[in-house]
Amino acid sequence: MYRYDQYDYRIVRERVAQFSDQVRRRLSGELKEEEFMPLRLQNGLYMQIHGYMLRIAVPYGLISSEQMRMFAHIARQYDRGYGHFTTRQNIQFNWLKLQDVPSILADLASVEMHAIQTSGNCVRNITSDEFAGVAQDEVVDTRPYAEILRQWSTFHPEFAYLPRKFKIAISGAKEDRAAIYAHDIGLSVIKNAQGEIGFRVLVGGGLGRTPIIGVEISDFISWQHILTYVESILRVYNQYGRRDNKYKARIKILVKALGIDEFKRQVEEDWEHLKDGSGTLTTEEVDRVCSFFIDPAYERLPNDDSKLNEFKADSRSFSNWMLRNVLPHRQPGYAIVVLSMKKVGNVPGDATAEQMEVMAELADRYSFGELRITHKQNVVLADVRKKDLISLWQEATAHELTEPNFGLLTDIISCPGAEFCTLANARSIPLAKMIAERFENIDFQHDIGDISLNISGCMNACGQHHIGNIGITGVEKKDHEEWYQVSIGGSEGNESSLGKIIGPSFSFNQVPEVIDRLLQVYLRNRIETERFIDTVRRIGLAPFKDYVYAAELTEEEAVDDKHAVVPAQYDIPYYSPRF
């Protein structure tokens, strides 16, 4: 993986000093909260209901075991012993004290990490395919380009105060695993007929209140020009994106308003002045960055391991795990392993300090010391020898890391929800837990097969509900009760689509029954191995809607107090935005 040189170190250390001084000025009262806010947000520091949350950047989801151990250290030393992996491949800590943040950033810098631009109206962490470099369907390894874009976007002086946040994702495989259609800029690294590397560029995708699938602005920008092309897109957006209404400020609204042809014309007019200039990438630089992403020292191994088959026959749990959470690798004798952060009963995406240390240890022993955070809030060991799978599974199982549910119903994406977030209308995590408990039966889940269930506590869509096969959104009602809208038919990947709302919203305790009815309609109508999303596409919304609303809904037993969150205690006054 990429390693810092003196320049990367210098920039990150100077950032620690700068932010530490900003915190000092805030604590001394020199900076008012309204002035500190955009500064802390550029550094991923949010003020949530109960405390400060820090989001740490995991560039394109890739980390070393040493960095994972640092997360465990932060969880223990400064937080409540756990962290939360996010849908943008980052990690966040929910219970920090403002005065500790400078020390945390210094700790992070010592392992080549930071929290730069993990929030705020700037270019955010670049996300990518969690299987980059190892997937069988990969055309071009995205990691070097993601790193080059990371460096280009870090402290870009012109684009730090954009109309709104700006998210870039890159995919380089036949199947899009980076949700590039749901990003402000989606990049697909491809090869043209001559075998030259370039980018198909999508623009104006995004979720939030106005979900829009990105549209193509260019079918091929050769690799040398990608930085200048992205720069021109951002310059047009920075000047003309709306700033009068934050809900209409994303680039998707500008692209819609101008139309893609006019938007493209403006971008390329600007680009005419940059193209072939000093911002053009060089072969030397790409070659240098690529040198950090060469294959690890793979052994020559047979592709099949007879012991695995024997053990699979003996252990149902193991064979279920092999079926779902172990994926084919392009190197014979190796496999990709998805460690599930979705154990039923646990918070989706959460890992304890102990689990982080175990994962770091497993990475060191079985996967060349590297891990990847996925946008579905799981952790991947990308280079595991098949002959190690049994021992890896046994060790990981002891730490609740082998729920065999990757891509299944309980592999739920969930935002933090109203227990933590000031924006949310409703709780997400307790709902995710309740749904997972209801459908815990793994045989049932395997029977249902591939499905995605995404939960957001409000229409800002951090839980990406629009692209869930089943999407759940907390909606605001006058009575301050929690209500949820349910949509179906959303999906990510090559055939991205946005879900459609099935009808009037439901109470917290009705949602599991609603899901159950949706699944019943699917089971009755599916043809052979058809996936849930395919059935929805084939038969449409109506049969689902009719059945869900046909009879009165039963309510699960109320779980109101079961997951109550205990507020943090602060020495320094903490003015909660909500209370």
Added chain:
Amino acid sequence: MKIIKNKTIVEDNWIILRLGEQQSPESVLIPDGKIIVPLQVWLQQREALLKRSELGVWLASDERAELLKDDVDKFSVIAVDFPKFSDGRSYSIAYNLRVRLGYTGELRAIGDVLRDQLFYMQRVGFDAFEPRPDRKIEDAIKGLSDFSEFYQKSVDQKLPLFRRVQRSRNPTSVRN
């Protein structure tokens, strides 16, 4: 009044003319002396203003640098306004003035100008800053030296880091 110019605190006697609600760019009277007029006043009273020995102009964040095409050498100072520190359009205006229009004179940041933006402002071509009057200018100037290195090209540094220095390759990889 004190401003930051070329990384030092200096006395400055330019006056920025901001139009009142009752005033119009066509008819507003421009006092004698060193005045920085709004872009609209320049566009409306161009002929009269050209007779002055020294003139400055300022752009609002929703105005475009291109409106000064072919005129930039007529000003001793061009200022760009930041109505709110979170309004980032003026960074692109500065970039366009320097790069697209080739302006080489004094480029001044005015309005909601605070210490923590100065580094970015300097990178996109500002060389003069009027920090918000309720802040100590001695503190604000520190913002110019927050970083000693950066990755990307802009106005102050025409080459990205990868074209300026020899950077490290992965020591374990063999050069091919």
